[in-house]
Amino acid sequence: MKDFDLSATEDVGEDVSELFPTHTETTTDKDEQKEIPPGVSEKFYKFYNDIISKLNPKTFLAFPLAHSSLNGLIYHVLTLQEAALIPEVIERWRLYRLPINVVTTRLLVRRLLEIEALETLFDILADRAKYSQFPSYKDFRRLMAAFASNIGKTDGSQSIEEDMAMLDNVFKTFGLMTYYDLSHFDPHSYAILILASMKIDTEDAWKRADVSTQELMSLLSTEDIRQVEEREDEEERSQIDRYERNKALRTQIDQLHTKLERTERITACIQAATVMSEAYSLRGESEKANELELWKNDLSKSLN
Numbered sequence: 001m002k003d004f005d006l007s008a009t010e011d012v013g014e015d016v017s018e019l020f021p022t023h024t025e026t027t028t029d030k031d032e033q034k035e036i037p038p039g040v041s042e043k044f045y046k047f048y049n050d051i052i053s054k055l056n057p058k059t060f061l062a063f064p065l066a067h068s069s070l071n072g073l074i075y076h077v078l079t080l081q082e083a084a085l086i087p088e089v090i091e092r093w094r095l096y097r098l099p100i101n102v103v104t105t106r107l108l109v110r111r112l113l114e115i116e117a118l119e120t121l122f123d124i125l126a127d128r129a130k131y132s133q134f135p136s137y138k139d140f141r142r143l144m145a146a147f148a149s150n151i152g153k154t155d156g157s158q159s160i161e162e163d164m165a166m167l168d169n170v171f172k173t174f175g176l177m178t179y180y181d182l183s184h185f186d187p188h189s190y191a192i193l194i195l196a197s198m199k200i201d202t203e204d205a206w207k208r209a210d211v212s213t214q215e216l217m218s219l220l221s222t223e224d225i226r227q228v229e230e231r232e233d234e235e236e237r238s239q240i241d242r243y244e245r246n247k248a249l250r251t252q253i254d255q256l257h258t259k260l261e262r263t264e265r266i267t268a269c270i271q272a273a274t275v276m277s278e279a280y281s282l283r284g285e286s287e288k289a290n291e292l293e294l295w296k297n298d299l300s301k302s303l304n
Contacts, residue, residue, distance in 0.1 A: 039081030047073055048085055055092040067099055074107050083117035087124055090131045105133045109142060118146050122169065125176055137177070137186055144173045144189060148196035163200050167208070170196045188265045190216040191272035198275050206279075213276045217291060263303060270299050 197209035273296040280289035
């Protein structure tokens, strides 16, 4: 079983806690004592209940919520159990037509990836109508890479079936891009698909790597990687402009979700090309191997 570096997440070091203060003006009946679920802190559960109690017909108008409340709750998520409560809050938030913007999505992706609440994040992104999020290419790549990093654990704690299920999640996440009107042609995402597939030593995984590689090479014949980068940057700028034109908000977005370095994107593609070129050579498919070597050389030159 092969192991590759599929990290596509970044540690954003800025302290942004001041952007998301905790509001806890409780409006529920004081005599009502709710048992705190396991894995949920008392502070978080109080904040959660405060928001939920106001998102109902009896109290919504009498006790209006600050629009920063949802971001504040997401910022304070620290466990998988707390993350599991977030979808309900977002769904209710949407029912009352409260605002969700790009910052909310960036913060949500960052926080849930940090605590490895991958299934919860996937479920939210998989239902655009219910949760109304605004993910970018980078968000999808980060989730794909997080799923991929759980394939082929060195401690042997996962079976082949579990690895294949995790690989399914990588491909499903990739498939969500078009659901959000994002072009499926993203070489970096294809590189993650290929490298994740090659971590599993089965014929099914090999077929996925092979098909993904051939599809990528076919797409590269119509659009080179520089054009892809320009299109991606333009689509993300358009997304921000469409929903928020506030300059201060753009500064927050930069703080919460820094851009992937171009070298990271190119390096992932080179790694995928190298792995597949070697695999094709071993299988006697020299034409495919040579095509990948040419692409790899072009990518290497672009780094200089």
